[in-house]
Amino acid sequence: MKKVTIIGGGIIGLSSAYFLLKEGFEVTVIDKSTITSGASYVNAGYISPSHLIPLAAPGRVAQGIKYMFDSSSPFYMKPRLNRDFLKWAWLFQKSCSKKNVDSSAQAILDLTLLSQRLFKEIYASGDVNFHMEHKGLIMAFQTETSKQHEEEVVERALKMGLQIDYLNQKELAVLEPNLIAEGAFHYHSDSHTTPALFMNAMKHYLQKNGVKLNTNEEVLTIVPGKDKVEITTSLGNYITDEVVIATGSWSESMAKKLGVYLPVQAGKGYCINTDKPTGIKHPTIIMEANAAVTPMAGFTRFAGTMEIAGLDETIKKERVEAIAAAAQRFYKGLDFSSEEKRKATFGFRPVSPDGVPFVGKLKEQAHITIATGHAMMGWSLGPGTGKIISEIIANKKPSISLDRFSPERF
Numbered sequence: 279m280k281k282v283t284i285i286g287g288g289i290i291g292l293s294s295a296y297f298l299l300k301e302g303f304e305v306t307v308i309d310k311s312t313i314t315s316g317a318s319y320v321n322a323g324y325i326s327p328s329h330l331i332p333l334a335a336p337g338r339v340a341q342g343i344k345y346m347f348d349s350s351s352p353f354y355m356k357p358r359l360n361r362d363f364l365k366w367a368w369l370f371q372k373s374c375s376k377k378n379v380d381s382s383a384q385a386i387l388d389l390t391l392l393s394q395r396l397f398k399e400i401y402a403s404g405d406v407n408f409h410m411e412h413k414g415l416i417m418a419f420q421t422e423t424s425k426q427h428e429e430e431v432v433e434r435a436l437k438m439g440l441q442i443d444y445l446n447q448k449e450l451a452v453l454e455p456n457l458i459a460e461g462a463f464h465y466h467s468d469s470h471t472t473p474a475l476f477m478n479a480m481k482h483y484l485q486k487n488g489v490k491l492n493t494n495e496e497v498l499t500i501v502p503g504k505d506k507v508e509i510t511t512s513l514g515n516y517i518t519d520e521v522v523i524a525t526g527s528w529s530e531s532m533a534k535k536l537g538v539y540l541p542v543q544a545g546k547g548y549c550i551n552t553d554k555p556t557g558i559k560h561p562t563i564i565m566e567a568n569a570a571v572t573p574m575a576g577f578t579r580f581a582g583t584m585e586i587a588g589l590d591e592t593i594k595k596e597r598v599e600a601i602a603a604a605a606q607r608f609y610k611g612l613d614f615s616s617e618e619k620r621k622a623t624f625g626f627r628p629v630s631p632d633g634v635p636f637v638g639k640l641k642e643q644a645h646i647t648i649a650t651g652h653a654m655m656g657w658s659l660g661p662g663t664g665k666i667i668s669e670i671i672a673n674k675k676p677s678i679s680l681d682r683f684s685p686e687r688f
């Protein structure tokens with residue numbers, strides 16, 4: 279049986295492990311953390327075909343510059359004299375174009391729809407016991423500017439086959455009585471989940487079925503040979519047939535070890551949970567705050583901010599306060615205790631310069647496959663990416679075209 283070693287045990291690594299196991303491979307996942315926190319745990323849990331516009335879109339650079347000096351803004355790019363960041367920022371500004379959106383939207387939607395179908399299949403199979411609901415996604419706005427901005431996305435999404443309703447204030451109040459907004463667009467395509475339940479149940483399933491999950495073990499070097507790959511970790515050496523690099527925001531330095539340029543910056547996001555009843559029934563993006571609200575299993579989550587400032591693990595109080603204050607401006611009677619705000623946590627989204635993931639084999643190193651750069655869509659795209667990784671390694675035709683996802687496009 280061929281051995282596959284996956285570096286990184288976030289949603290992308292675990293989903294890859296799941297489908298590689300189904301293909302009959304002997305799978306080991308190595309992660310430097312305990313796999314109990316980070317982006318794959320704190321995200322908003324959206325499986326969102328509605329998010330077909332990549333982060334690198336027209337207007338994003340201007341928005342970044344506008345917010346650069348506001349430490350409570352939802353999108354923040356910290357100017358730094360760091361070579362990797364400067365190169366990434368240059369590629370990012372080049373990608374913030376209509377051309378990039380036109381060439382990416384269909385590829386992102388195809389991967390999301392594949393992934394959503396697979397989430398449903400995993401749910402139905404009973405392999406992994408988790409919470410998933412399908413109520414769509416509400417994009418709620420308080421200002422005409424936000425409404426007009428979303429109308430452009432709606433126009434494109436309708437053409438691409440999504441079902442979307444416009445809700446006036448009265449209609450919105452029927453769905454979400456506590457929401458304070460002028461109106462909303464209701465994307466019927468989206469589902470939502472509770473990430474930690476999925477992650478924990480998936481780890482359990484994988485281990486029960488023979489996948490080795492090595493935690494607290496950092497991969498230090500990767501040496502590809504003609505037929506095998508040698509990996510050195512903080513705990514020992516491994517010889518394996520295939521390697522999958524699913525190291526999220528740490529992927530650029532991992533790829534450097536192979537002499538490959540894989541531009542990925544960390545986009546830090548925060549979440550606050552409240553166990554108190556909020557009356558919130560539908561996943562909702564509160565547009566002016568750029569924050570995501572999700573009724574999860576037993577609590578409500580408020581997630582937001584995209585802070586491109588390196589792998590900085592400090593929790594900025596002003597950002598947590600900004601998410602809480604914005605949520606309170608959108609929901610009647612919502613209140614966060616100081617304990618809930620103190621427990622706010624964060625994760626790093628792995629952001630590629632054009633907002634499109636890197637999924638595919640390296641050209642020169644035939645036994646190394648890349649799966650990263652999923653930015654704000656990594657949860658939605660997890661199972662779809664995992665399935666494709668398993669198809670690539672099993673030498674099968676991928677379920678969707680991979681042209682747009684080439685890991686060596688930069």
Ligand SMILES: Cc1cc2nc3c(=O)[nH]c(=O)nc-3n(C[C@H](O)[C@H](O)[C@H](O)COP(=O)(O)OP(=O)(O)OC[C@H]3O[C@@H](n4cnc5c(N)ncnc54)[C@H](O)[C@@H]3O)c2cc1C
Pocket residue numbers: 285286287288289290291308309310311313316317318319320321322323324325326495496497498524525526527528532545546547548549570581582624625626627628649650651652653654655656657658659
């Ligand atoms: C606040 C917030 C809200 C979000 N909401 C959504 C949402 O609603 N829907 C959506 O689709 N996406 C959402 N996302 C994005 C999504 O969570 C991420 O894109 C996704 O979790 C990335 O998964 P990953 O497996 O690539 O990376 P990670 O989950 O970061 O996993 C990478 C793993 O690699 C390990 N690693 C790194 N280097 C090494 C090494 N050298 N050796 C061993 N292990 C290593 C790390 O320890 C880590 O566990 C959100 C993200 C945030 C932060």
